Amino acid sequence: MYIFGMQIGNLTVRPPVVLAPMAGVTDGPFRRLCRRYGAGLVYSEFLSSDGLVRGALPQREKIAFTPEERPIGFQLFGARSAAIAEAAQMLCCAGPDLIDLNFGCPARKVIRKNGGAAVLKHLDLLEEIVKRTAEAIDRPLTVKMRAGFEESNPVFIEAAQRAVRAGAAAITLHARSGQSGFGGPANWEFIRVLKQAVNVPVIGNGDIRRPADALAMMEQTGCDAVMIGRGALGRPWIFRQIEDFLQTRQTPPEPPLQEKFDVLRWHVAEEITLHGERRGILRMRRHMGWYVRGLPDAAELRQRLMTAIDYRQVSEMLSDYEHAHPFADATPPGNDPGAAQPLSHTRGPW
Numbered sequence: 001m002y003i004f005g006m007q008i009g010n011l012t013v014r015p016p017v018v019l020a021p022m023a024g025v026t027d028g029p030f031r032r033l034c035r036r037y038g039a040g041l042v043y044s045e046f047l048s049s050d051g052l053v054r055g056a057l058p059q060r061e062k063i064a065f066t067p068e069e070r071p072i073g074f075q076l077f078g079a080r081s082a083a084i085a086e087a088a089q090m091l092c093c094a095g096p097d098l099i100d101l102n103f104g105c106p107a108r109k110v111i112r113k114n115g116g117a118a119v120l121k122h123l124d125l126l127e128e129i130v131k132r133t134a135e136a137i138d139r140p141l142t143v144k145m146r147a148g149f150e151e152s153n154p155v156f157i158e159a160a161q162r163a164v165r166a167g168a169a170a171i172t173l174h175a176r177s178g179q180s181g182f183g184g185p186a187n188w189e190f191i192r193v194l195k196q197a198v199n200v201p202v203i204g205n206g207d208i209r210r211p212a213d214a215l216a217m218m219e220q221t222g223c224d225a226v227m228i229g230r231g232a233l234g235r236p237w238i239f240r241q242i243e244d245f246l247q248t249r250q251t252p253p254e255p256p257l258q259e260k261f262d263v264l265r266w267h268v269a270e271e272i273t274l275h276g277e278r279r280g281i282l283r284m285r286r287h288m289g290w291y292v293r294g295l296p297d298a299a300e301l302r303q304r305l306m307t308a309i310d311y312r313q314v315s316e317m318l319s320d321y322e323h324a325h326p327f328a329d330a331t332p333p334g335n336d337p338g339a340a341q342p343l344s345h346t347r348g349p350w
Contacts, residue, residue: 005040006201006224008170009140011071011097013040015243016225017214018172018203019232021046021075021100021144023107024286027062029270031069033236033263038243040225041071046102046110049078049087063094070097073142077102079114081129085136092137098169099137101129103145103159106178117178120149120159127162134167144172144205147190151177156190157197164198172203172227182230192221203227211238211245211252234290236263257295257328261318264291268314277310288314295321296328 005014019026019034021043031042044062051059065072074096078084088099103126105116119126134141143163148154160171173194175186186206195202204223208214209231217226232238237259241252255263267287272280288305292298301321308314321328 006170006203008098008142008201011140013071013225015040015239015246017239017242018225018227019043019239020205020227020229021073021102022229024283025233027271027283028065028069028274029267030236030287031072032066032270033267034232034239035069037237038239039228040239041073041097042069043100044072044074044096046105047074047076047087047091049076049084050080052076052087052090053083063091063096065094065096072096073098073100075100075102075144076133077105077110077115078129079119079125081125081132084129085132088133088137088141092139096139098140098142099133100142100144100172101133101168103143104172104174104178106146106181111178117146117149120146120155120178123155123159123162126159127166130163130166130168140169141167142170142172143168144174146174146176146178147187149178151179154190156194160194160198164200168200170201170203170224171198172205174205174227176206188217188221191217191223195222195224201225205229211242214242215246215249234287234293254329257322257325260291261322264288264318265311265315267291268311272311281308281310281314284314296325297321 005012006016015038017040019031019039019042023046026043026045034042047062048059063074074091076084076087076099091099102116103119107116110116111118130143145156145159147156156173163171171194173191175188175190188204191202191204201224203225204217204221205227208217208226208228214226217223228238237255244252268284271284274280275283285306289302292301295301304317305314308317
């Protein structure tokens with residue numbers, strides 16, 4: 001029942017598995033990877049409404065995308081309703097499929113300016129932001145929020161109901177408080193309660209690291225889709241694995257090492273094309289660490305990759321590892337070593 005997708009306004013999201021917006025991560029190359037591996041919807045990095053209105057170049061650089069990335073949503077954060085509405089109008093000129101409002105980011109630099117999860121302390125402001133933005137744009141508006149700012153004061157039901165009344169077409173709930181950051185388990189019960197409290201699609205977010213987690217969240221909460229953030233870091237193929245699991249209820253295998261390294265090489269090359277060799281390599285350092293996580297001798301390989309200064313060095317280091325570890329396979333999160341069999345190379349996007 002879950003493979004048929006989710007409807008947000010006139011937009012169909014199929015499969016109902018979504019890439020979360022992540023600062024410094026969900027740029028064009030990573031979005032394309034996730035779409036190739038089956039993500040039903042991808043989001044941009046966080047975009048500062050104030051920065052866009054001021055014409056800040058770093059914000060404008062983040063809004064370029066290719067047709068291959070559709071459907072795509074642009075996510076805005078800020079605390080001034082007029083600036084957010086103006087920025088949303090500007091973004092619509094770039095042609096995204098929807099606009100999303102960030103009421104969930106726990107980063108200190110965002111919270112200090114009363115943006116992100118801090119907006120949940122001021123529900124009148126939240127409602128005003130959603131209303132003014134919905135009136136300013138001609139495509140679906142969605143909202144991503146935490147359960148509340150303080151751990152002791154969950155406000156997600158009232159916040160979501162206000163957002164829906166003001167024009168939100170879907171709600172994503174990261175089932176933690178703003179204060180908790182990413183610590184402790186997400187409370188999926190919040191997602192179940194929210195699904196019963198609003199009449200728009202609800203996207204569940206938090207602690208989905210394996211395909212079975214996605215099905216478990218859907219069955220336990222009734223949510224319309226799941227959003228993957230940290231679970232996709234270094235593992236863009238998780239979207240294909242989740243889609244397979246939703247259809248077959250069979251634990252999907254991991255891709256073979258060759259496919260993983262082909263993906264990594266492509267990712268490095270795309271970042272270099274986009275940002276130049278030096279900046280592209282620097283941006284990829286975190287990603288390279290994520291890609292090799294779980295491999296035999298991963299720490300040694302990661303340390304070597306951190307010293308690379310160009311594409312040639314990265315590719316040679318990966319080739320050296322393949323020759324030295326012909327039967328290497330990463331341990332899937334939550335599984336015992338050796339539990340997964342190689343995925344057919346033809347299932348990848350290459």
